[in-house]
């Protein structure tokens with residue numbers, strides 16, 4: 001969450017991290033709960049040294065409250081009824097997801113003292129804070145419209161404000177408000193209250209006092225041609241959200257939260273996301289975490305995304321039946337034909353999820369995607385619309401920007417290989433091959449497999465990783481050999497791009513199709529002075545049993561999915577003891593958790609061994625802006641140990 005500087009100075013001390021099954025210091029109950037997703041979550045009490053943030057209260061809240069608040073002034077009588085005991089199914093939160101981050105926001109903005117008090121009132125006096133919130137502010141369509149001042153932005157790019165019930169002297173919850181900016185006075189419609197932590201959710205209705213951040217000259221994107229209708233829509237969006245906004249769907253679509261902000265501010269916000277992730281999720285003494293370096297900027301701020309996956313739903317089944325019933329009496333064939341026509345005319349929306357709703361916003365253009373993708377989107381949408389009756393359920397359209405296919409006979413890289421000037425094409429078949437060039441390295445992979453989505457920043461991201469592993473020392477080749485493990489390697493981006501700095505490289509990846517292409521990519525890009533590159537398919541931790549790299553000469557690069565690394569992987573990584581660990585991640589919170597685990601456990605191990613060494617330390621952390629205009633920050637952390 002980003003607070004304005006003057007407010008940050010007064011914000012409470014960041015809470016200690018959430019305990020984890022990986023953390024030997026975590027309370028036993030927390031370890032058990034974290035180990036078993038079915039287990040009830042650990043209840044926070046005021047006695048607990050807040051090793052768990054104030055989410056995740058596992059027991060159903062008391063059905064009757066001993067100290068009921070005054071009757072609600074809500075219009076809806078239903079809202080006044082005492083709520084039945086809720087047999088809530090508590091789902092474990094996504095690791096490092098919105099809920100876990102939100103619980104820390106609550107601690108930071110309401111303050112630990114206030115949160116402890118709310119928990120105590122719940123435990124001792126049976127206050128049911130969700131029921132009280134529903135009575136005070138309503139929910140769903142019956143929710144109340146209120147005015148609030150935005151205090152900060154959370155890590156997901158939403159404004160946060162405090163909610164204080166009428167007559168109370170202190171807030172009881174935070175409310176998250178998409179599309180609102182810090183310091184703004186806004187009118188919101190409250191529609192949902194989190195059951196497990198003190199957070200509500202609202203829609204933004206009006207910006208009553210806009211932030212000066214929204215003021216900017218209009219700058220149109222180069223080469224973009226807009227229909228009159230689109231121009232009108234965009235003008236209306238800019239009138240509400242500011243002139244920097246380039247997307248006519250801003251305010252509805254759930255992506256690209258940062259559009260009203262200058263690019264420099266976006267980079268600073270991402271730097272702060274990294275700071276907060278390590279402060280809240282690493283479990284480390286702040287002295288062990290360096291201040292995040294400047295965010296690596298993306299050369300392209302718009303038109304950079306090389307993959308887009310718009311979704312659509314089919315007409316609800318009742319829709320068809322209703323039309324069939326209407327057509328009854330006209331004869332089966334006529335009835336079916338009419339129903340078919342109605343099905344076709346159903347208002348299909350193809351695009352992305354509406355913010356805060358389970359609805360799809362119809363998107364004809366996505367300004368962060370490349371031109372090739374946007375051109376292909378037109379035909380892709382038409383195809384779905386004309387064939388909608390053939391779909392039994394909703395689906396996702398795949399659009400991937402690619403260089404045209406390589407001639408089949410070209411299996412090795414020409415010596416005069418140069419940046420391609422070929423016009424790009426759009427691939428829509430999951431099993432087809434896409435081809436990308438990153439600097440002087442060329443990759444092919446199956447269109448449905450993973451590849452980074454912003455090609456423009458990859459050369460600088462690779463340079464940052466190369467700087468971390470260091471240049472190849474002179475003398476390499478006669479004794480001082482260097483080794484790289486690329487875990488979660490995909491189709492070989494890091495392994496192959498770094499091959500000129502190592503003698504041997506081994507990559508591992510769970511997706512068989514990616515490994516097939518990684519092997520071909522290694523072959524295509526092979527050349528003198530480059531490492532022998534091997535790939536295997538399997539779980540990342542399987543690599544450790546089959547390599548014999550000397551630890552002091554080995555670097556390990558990790559780039560796991562959002563949930564981070566498995567405990568098995570971390571344990572074996574620690575046992576290998578590579579000299580350098582480079583951790584790239586699209587979820588800085590799970591990254592911070594894993595890095596914290598490595599630092600703490602390696603220190604404990606060295607202590608047990610009386611080695612006099614301190615284990616891994618964090619040399620640097622920073623964000624890379626792979627997802628401009630959105631809240632997503634790619635984390636890059638470098639860990640070293642004494643060799």
Ligand SMILES: C[S@@+](CC[C@H](N)C(=O)[O-])C[C@H]1O[C@@H](n2cnc3c(N)ncnc32)[C@H](O)[C@@H]1O
Nearest residue numbers: 450488489490493509510511539540559560561
């Ligand atoms: C964020 S991607 C990184 C891919 C690659 N490093 C790149 O930059 O193109 C994460 C990759 O981890 C793979 N993966 C997920 N779980 C895995 C596991 N347990 N072991 C190995 N690979 C896994 C996914 O298939 C995906 O390709």
